[in-house]
């Protein structure tokens with residue numbers, strides 16, 4: 001699978017997480033992953049044979065989860081058979097070939113996120129993508145919108161195409177780790193041509209998973225599981241701000257691009273867990289509302305809350321145990337933060 005640079009992505013920590021899940025509930029059962037992000041942990045849980053209830057507040061996560069949990073092969077894209085007549089064995093690959101070749105278009109991404117664009121709010125042009133790549137993204141995402149409007153693709157096909165487009169966009173974005181801002185000059189990867197590449201599929205245990213979109217605080221009461229894994233944001237910076245461009249691709253909309261960096265308005269996805277004032281209350285609401293008696297929480301040494309604060313909060317619900325893991329942190333390229341860091345895996349049993 002392609003590398004997904006996402007703050008807090010647990011790709012390197014999944015072995016520890018899965019060991020702990022296995023210790024706590026054994027080899028079978030339902031695990032909730034309620035801040036699922038890229039879907040990395042959910043996919044590993046699926047591979048181990050668990051049923052997964054996964055959710056996140058970001059729309060892109062919803063599409064990643066649809067692919068990671070519910071697909072074992074690409075859907076058939078039957079609605080596009082009249083448009084894409086290619087003799088390749090796999091319709092998904094034919095669709096990608098078609099989208100890779102469509103005429104680039106000067107539209108929203110070109111105007112707001114490329115150096116030749118003229119942002120609507122009058123700020124200087126932005127350099128998230130080369131003008132060529134921005135035009136390709138415009139053409140591809142508007143074609144996907146057209147297929148959705150004409151009912152030529154279903155929900156799974158939409159998720160797979162958006163997932164594939166996001167993976168391709170991550171490869172050519174001119175950023176240092178997050179989409180919070182763009183770099184002043186184009187770096188090597190961003191000069192490459194944007195290309196949709198077929199993603200990998202895992203061919204077992206794709207039935208019975210549930211995917212939801214929304215705040216964990218609101219969904220908790222609707223979720224029943226043997227264990228709930230919580231991987232919250234650690235910092236003040238909101239995911240909705242850091243990954244605004246991925247959200248725009250996932251939603252397929254045309255929001256106002258605000259300020260110099262062109263962020264969409266993200267207030268509807270603002271997370272209380274990124275605030276010192278409301279974060280602990282959110283944890284309490286989630287744990288008390290969820291139909292579940294075992295929780296596993298990831299947290300980082302340099303997070304908003306100290307380990308002691310978290311322990312105090314969680315001990316209201318039951319027994320708390322902490323495992324410490326030494327970890328090389330995610331850093332944006334120009335970060336001066338030290339590289340070594342402790343990660344905590346906190347288990348709570350009611």
Ligand SMILES: C[S@@+](CC[C@H](N)C(=O)[O-])C[C@H]1O[C@@H](n2cnc3c(N)ncnc32)[C@H](O)[C@@H]1O
Nearest residue numbers: 008009010035036037038057215216231239271
């Ligand atoms: C540390 S990341 C999770 C990373 C994930 N485990 C992975 O491997 O990709 C935290 C996630 O929590 C989500 N989030 C933040 N606040 C939330 C809330 N209140 N409810 C649901 N999701 C939330 C963010 O959108 C982000 O994807």
